[in-house]
Amino acid sequence: MSNRRILSLWFPRLGAERAIRREPHLDRTPFALVREVGNAQVLASLSPRASAAGLSRGQPLRDAHAVCADLVTRTEVAHRDAAFLGALHRWAGKFSPWVAPEPPEALVIDLTGCAHLFGGEAALVAQVETDCADLGLSVRAGIADTLGAAWALARHAGGGAGSHRSGDAIDQEARATRSRAVKRRHWERGGAAPTAPAPTADAASRIATVGQTHGALAPLPVAALRLPAETVEALARLGLRRIGDLSGQPRAALARRFGTGLVHRLDQALGSAPEPVSPAPPTDRFAVRMTLPDPIGLEDDVTAALDRMLPQLCARLERAGRGVRTLRLEAHRTDQSMEWRHVSLARPAHRADRLRPLLQVKAAEIDAGFGIDMLRLEAIRHEPVHARSTVGHLDAGRAVSDRLRAGAGLDDLVGRLGARLGLEAITRVHPAESHVPEKSALILAAAWSEPARSWPRRASRPLVLWRPEPLGGAEALDGSVAPARLRWRGRDLAVVHAAGPERIAPEWWLDDPDWRTGLRDYWRIDTDAGERLWVFFAHGAALSPGWFCHGRFA
Template identity: 40%
Template sequence: MWFPRLASDRVLRARPIEGPFALTLKQQNTDRIYCLNMAAERLGLHRAMSCADARAFCPDLISQPARPDLDQRFLGALRRWATRYCPWVGYEGADGLVLDVTGAAHLFGGAGTMLRDMRARMARAGLTLRLGMGATRGAAWAFAHFDEHGTDLNALPVAALRLDAGTVTALQRLGLRSIGDLSAAARAPLARRFGPELLLRLDQALGQVGEAISPEVEPPHYGIALSFPDPIGLFEDVMAATARLLDPLCDKLKAYETGARELTLTLRRVDQGSQQVTLRLAAAMRDPARILPLFARGLGEVDAGFGIDRMRLEATVVERLPVQQTGAMATPASPDRLNDLITRIGTRIGLENIQRFLPADSHIPERSFLIAPAAYSTPESGWSSPRPRPLRLFAPEPITGTGPQPPKQFRWRRMAFTLARATGPERITPEWWLEDDAWRSGLRDYWKVDTREGRRLWLFYTPQNPGWFVQGAFA
């Protein structure tokens, strides 16, 4: 199964466009066509063509950046869909699938009926599909790319052997234009000139060398169910059942070196109604003793009705959690208690509402930190700054003062201050590559000021527009 316009078909399925359309990808500092629809091909556009040349040929071309990662995810969904025809389905490059339908075609009424069903379903889905069937994987690839309805492999060009463009051109210059010409030629001179890859591809297509299909391994499913002979409804019984579900689930998570970030517990009642309790964790976990108490709040709000006869626990979001060595030389333990606290609070107000400050790579005081959700960020050891920074930072507030030296006396927030000691200046210039209205006035000279009244303030002076401001306070 070859999808020659997989990327563009994926985009156009969600938002159809009439007329020429292309996806672009930056390659070697040049935007080039990555994939295009049939309307663009009819106008003479082709892949790897620069976008500037393409717009010169077709001013009405509609384009947008390509997303190869989404294309691969879409191809993965097609691979799972193709298992309806046979269990052995693997990838064939970035835009194709290979199926081993041996012993499965008769279930659809024969190979011809099965191929027609594939074409019809893909046409309804808005995808361009070319099919090829052969006795070998190489032959099927050749028919799909060069003669979809053909049966004679020897009549196909040598490019159908999955060779690189340089080898194909060299073979054509020698007069070997078809697979039949190549198979009739002497093998020893070909091996000396082109290496073993050429003859390997020929033998694979003709079936003289086997080529296996490696189906993708399905990802593990982290779900455990438990049924009860008699309905339960007490909180203690539900918690005990949850503990029985957590043990095998966490064992499976440990076997695959993963940890759960989100758990969903489904409780089915005897009246066929069901309720779900979702637990979002601040860090990946697989310890039943730590996870079980975190379910207490959600399970306490469950209405058991006439009783619960089935429970199912599933880890809906998992992350990598490699096994760590423990002992005298082990690395320091992670802050488990803090993560558990974040989880408990997050079940009430949401994990996104619990935030922490993170350092940012900027000398500008207002940009020296970031605010990120604590559950989805890693705490840093501290800020790296050549000079001390105030614990409290606020918007600049003007004070009276003249000259580049800190004023001996000034008033701030209706309080009078007398200068005792000043340390500075620390000159900070604006970051010219970013637009910031607060820093458009130019550079600033910062001073750390100790006052006789006991306050330690952070002042700055603007030389280009003389003025003094207070922006922070030290402890």
């Protein structure tokens, strides 16, 4: 048995209580979060009032409304619950540096060598419950030598293992079996042996003494071993309802009948099989806020507050070697409402002079309402930024030129345009690996792509392309000779100059409907009307004259 001590924290109402923190009035009525499962809606998380009304998790919503007519529901937002669990992950770091999340609503903490700092394990659990009560959260804690035992104590300590009766009526059994059933001891019919202690619901029952894991787990139901529901039901039919009932059974028979998963979970809980705690470091968060003594409503006041907050945020980013990519400005109003704006950059940066102009644009869009009493800046997306050496006055001009040459000026321009139009609206063209004219270039967002270093040398292409339009009046029978006259868009045009042909074949490995006409011979022609067109002869066109116009040169 190892000397580890594991703390398991289970938040059984995490989603509902997170929503109540945002909307406190929901605590005055039965409330639940709803999740889509197939074509039905089921209850995902319940408030204490909803549980007191007789509702349960996984219950269909229509049945829940039949039981509790005044039930209030909201749709479950998984990513918000995950973000809230991440915040609790950071809070749990005060008890131990070895914290691992257990989605969707639990944390695992390795307390080895840390409990004495809080006055012992009982005092530590009391501190956890006090902190969670201040946050408005329900929590169940369990401490044991193994992760599986702590998990079981946090969720099942203080509860029973169910009735010893299987649920079948006695008159369903054979007559001879009925005569012997009365003589059987009740624990042989699936009940608990009289020597098993009755579990208590106090906090002490959820802390297993060092080296006493087996005794702490014995009275708990077999579901505490993290077994599938079908395995728990199969064990219950055999009268094996408590973990203590499994300990005395032949392991080979259990593995043969229920698989090795049951034996493995039992070994993990008792410490015979290793189950390490893999801590995940909490994500870096960079945020600053300013609480104002009096509400403000002028744009100049908001800008003055940003001038105080932004240097602090940039200093934290610079020390961590990070640059903000998306920044969120939150304005909390006196009526408990909040309005936010996002600012995105083409390149990550931690310099205040690059962020301030973008924030100033967004600050002008915020509606102050009855007044703003708190402002908050948070870097919701950040990336590593390589350190750069500073230069003196002699090299300042050269550094500015190098910076502009490197594209920093273009990045600032993209950021300012994106603040008004959206970064998705700022695009650039990149070469593509295709000889087909329509696929020779890619349109990418300028903020998330680098400028093209070079373009492949190809024959001249028109600036404007459209779907091929049939041409009439062309006398040439094939693409080896350019037509002398043609009719395009209702006009008869005479060809004064022609250059070509350029043969382009379709991509045979793709079935492109626009290229089912086969090989094309392209010509660049000048007409007497001043039009410079890009036309081609399709060798596989069966139901057309064969000549088409594909684009126009500038």
